[in-house]
Amino acid sequence: MRRIGVxxxxxxxxxxxxxxxxxxxxAIRDQGGVALSTGERVMLDPILVGRNAEKVGAIAKRYGVExxxxxIDAALADPNDSLFFDAGTTQMRGSLLSKAIAAGKxxxxxxxxxxxxxxxxxxxxxxxxxxxxxxxxxxxxxxPGLRKLAMLRDSGFFGRILSVRGEFGYWxxxxxxxxxxxxxxxYRTADGGGIILDMLCHWRYVxxxxxxxxxxxxxxxxxxxxxxxxxxxxxxxxxxDDAAYATFELEGGAIAxxxxxWAVRVRRDDLVTFQVDGTHGSAVAGLTRCFTQHRVNTPKxxxxxxxxxxxxxxxxxxEVPNNTxxxxxxxxxxxxxxxxLCDDGPWPYDLYEGVKGxxxxxxxxxxxxxxxxxxxPAIER
Numbered sequence: 001m002r003r004i005g006v007x008x009x010x011x012x013x014x015x016x017x018x019x020x021x022x023x024x025x026x027a028i029r030d031q032g033g034v035a036l037s038t039g040e041r042v043m044l045d046p047i048l049v050g051r052n053a054e055k056v057g058a059i060a061k062r063y064g065v066e067x068x069x070x071x072i073d074a075a076l077a078d079p080n081d082s083l084f085f086d087a088g089t090t091q092m093r094g095s096l097l098s099k100a101i102a103a104g105k106x107x108x109x110x111x112x113x114x115x116x117x118x119x120x121x122x123x124x125x126x127x128x129x130x131x132x133x134x135x136x137x138x139x140x141x142x143x144p145g146l147r148k149l150a151m152l153r154d155s156g157f158f159g160r161i162l163s164v165r166g167e168f169g170y171w172x173x174x175x176x177x178x179x180x181x182x183x184x185x186x187y188r189t190a191d192g193g194g195i196i197l198d199m200l201c202h203w204r205y206v207x208x209x210x211x212x213x214x215x216x217x218x219x220x221x222x223x224x225x226x227x228x229x230x231x232x233x234x235x236x237x238x239x240x241d242d243a244a245y246a247t248f249e250l251e252g253g254a255i256a257x258x259x260x261x262w263a264v265r266v267r268r269d270d271l272v273t274f275q276v277d278g279t280h281g282s283a284v285a286g287l288t289r290c291f292t293q294h295r296v297n298t299p300k301x302x303x304x305x306x307x308x309x310x311x312x313x314x315x316x317x318x319e320v321p322n323n324t325x326x327x328x329x330x331x332x333x334x335x336x337x338x339x340x341l342c343d344d345g346p347w348p349y350d351l352y353e354g355v356k357g358x359x360x361x362x363x364x365x366x367x368x369x370x371x372x373x374x375x376x377p378a379i380e381r
Contacts, residue, residue, distance in 0.1 A: 001033060001042075002040060002041070002043070002342060003042070003043050003045050004042055004043070004044055004045065004083055004338065004341065004342070005045050005080050005082060005083070006025065006044050006046045006047070006081065006084075006085055007046075007047055007049055007072075007076065007085065007100070008020070008021060008025065008046045008047065008085050009050065009072060009084070009085065009087070009096060010050070010088030010089075010110070011049075011056070011059060011087065012052060012055045012056060012059065013088065013183075014183070015087055015110060016087030016088070016110070017059065019139070019328070019330040020085065020087055020110075020330060020334075021048075021059070021063070022063070023328050023330060024328065024330045024331040025044050025046050025334065026046075026063055026065075027328070028043075028044055028331065028335065028338075029043065029044060034335045034338040034339065034342075036339060036342055036343045037339075037343050037345075038343070042342050044338070045067075046065055047065075047067035047068060047069065047075055047078075047081060048065055048067070048068040048069075049068070049070070049071075049072050049075050050070060053068075053070040056068045072096070076100055076105065083107070083108065083341070084096075084097075084107050084108075085107075085109065086100075086107075086109040086110065087110045089185070089191070089192060090112050090114065090115050090197070091115055091192040093109060093110075093112075093114060094113070094114040094119040094120065097109060097123045097126075097127075097351075098122075098126060101123070101126045101132060101134075102130075105132065106132045106133040106134065106341060107132065107134045107135075107351075108135045108136070108337055109136055109137065110136075110137050111137055111138070111202070111354055112197055112198070112201045112357055112358050112361065113136055113351060113354035113355065113357075114358055116358065117355065117359050117362050120351075120354060120358040121355050121379070124351035124352045124355050127350075127351050128381070133340060133341055133347075134350050134351045135337050135340070135347060135349050135351070136349055136353055136357075137330070137333060137349075138349045138353065139329045139330050139333060140202055140205070140206055140329070141205065141206065141209055141210075142326075142329030142330075142332045142333055143288070143326075143329050144287070144288045144289075144290075144322070144326040145270075145274075145286045145287050145289055145290050146206065146274070146285060147324075147326060148283075148285060148290035149210060149274065149283060149285045149290060150209075150210055152276075152283055152290075152292065152320070153211075153276075156280075157278070157280065157281050157283070157292065157294075158276060158278025158279070158280060158281055158283070159278045159279035159280030159281065159295075160253075160278055160279045161211055161212070161252070161254045161276060161278045162279065163254060163255050163256065163257075164207070164211050164255075164256035164257075164274060164275070164276050165257055165258070165275045165277075166203070166257070166258035166272065166274045167258075167273050168199060168259065168260045168261070168271065169243075169260055169261035169263075169272075170262070170264065170271050171262070171263065171264065171265050171266075172242075172262040172263070174225055174228050174229060175229030175230060175231075175233075176229045180231075182262065184228065184230035184231060186198070186240065187236075187239075187240050187242060188236065188237075188238065188239065193240035194241045194365075195221075195241050195244050195260050195261070195262060196219065196221050196241050196244045196246075196364045196365050197361045198361075199244065199258075199260040200244065200260075200357070200360045200361040200364045201354075201357030201360065201361055203246070203248070203256075203260075203360070204356050204357040204359075204360040204361075205349075205353060205357060207248060207250060207256055208356070211250055211256065211276070212250030212254050213250065214248050214249075214250060214251075214256075214360060215249045215250060215251055215375065215376055216248070216249040216374065216375050216376055217246060217247070217248050217249075217360060217364055217374055217376060218367055218372070218374075219245070219247075219363075219364035219368050220244070220245045221245075221368040222242070222244075222245075223238060223239060223240065223242055223243075224243055224261075224263040225238055225242055225262075226239070241368075242263050243259075243260065243262065243263055243264070244259075244260045244364065244368075245257075245260075246258055246259075246364055268286075269286045269289065270286025270287050270288075270289070271286075271287065272286060273285065279295070280295050281294040283320075284317070288326075289319060291318065292317065292318055292320060293316055293318070297316055297318075298316070299313070301313075333349070352379060352381060355379050356379055359376065359379065
């Protein structure tokens with residue numbers, strides 16, 4: 001049994017706690033480690049790090065994690081821990097990754113890897129110069145619904161892909177008469193908030209990997225709810241964008257349009273859905289389920305507003321069966337990264353992929369400000 005000591009920063013936050021600590025690292029511990037191609041197993045040994053010692057210590061005690069600290073410098077100085085993971089705030093991430101790289105640690109982190117391209121690219125280049133292994137979370141590629149879309153694409157089901165339409169979001173309560181289900185910093189620009197910075201990083205890797213490289217973007221942002229109430233019951237000015245309406249030109253000619261909003265009420269199958277239309281067939285996928293309609297099963301509607309519609313448009317779609325057992329996407333990517341560290345397994349999701357996400361978010365914000373289309377240039381390493 002091999003061991004990897006993992007310095008885990010940001011586990012008191014929702015994503016770091018639920019998806020990375022509990023459902024990934026601790027789940028891997030409970031299953032007896034990650035199996036390598038040699039048959040050997042790798043066990044992750046986390047040390048939890050955070051500024052609030054009381055919170056970090058309580059989490060460690062709850063889950064039987066023996067090591068925790070509020071001293072990140074001491075944790076980075078320990079040669080027995082070789083991997084640094086960060087799920088803290090975006091604004092701290094660049095400097096924390098730089099410190100970890102300087103300490104000789106391999107790094108793995110949440111996205112965005114920074115709130116600006118210049119810092120993101122600098123961190124990626126630091127990692128490359130240091131010769132360490134590095135990665136960024138790209139969890140939506142591991143969702144069952146999107147993996148089914150990838151299978152359909154690889155099988156030739158779509159023919160030539162024409163368009164992709166995404167709908168993401170839900171109503172985040174304002175915090176006055178009902179508590180908000182997202183932290184208040186998401187809605188303050190000074191704290192690194194904004195849905196464009198958050199979600200266009202996701203849409204970059206989804207579009208690039210599933211449908212075609214993003215070549216140009218036009219984005220309109222909005223702050224629909226300008227005043228909210230924070231966790232302590234204090235009203236605050238919500239000056240960050242809480243909705244984004246973005247269109248993308250993709251390599252190969254397909255057009256993608258994705259609406260992202262924390263001020264929308266859901267009337268669809270899931271919190272995110274993607275409809276992919278091709279010459280031979282179409283598919284609609286959510287987080288887990290995926291429905292298809294082939295061209296031979298496509299109904300032939302005729303526009304006539306004077307006659308009630310008789311076609312059941314939902315009834316003409318077939319669900320892709322769950323022939324594959326899909327694990328939690330965050331855990332699956334953790335295991336893939338561990339195999340990359342120990343087994344030189346394949347790993348396309350390095351920090352430069354994280355730079356691309358920040359680049360698209362930055363261009364989206366600029367497009368909104370300048371009210372125009374912008375080309376997406378290649379990232380120079």
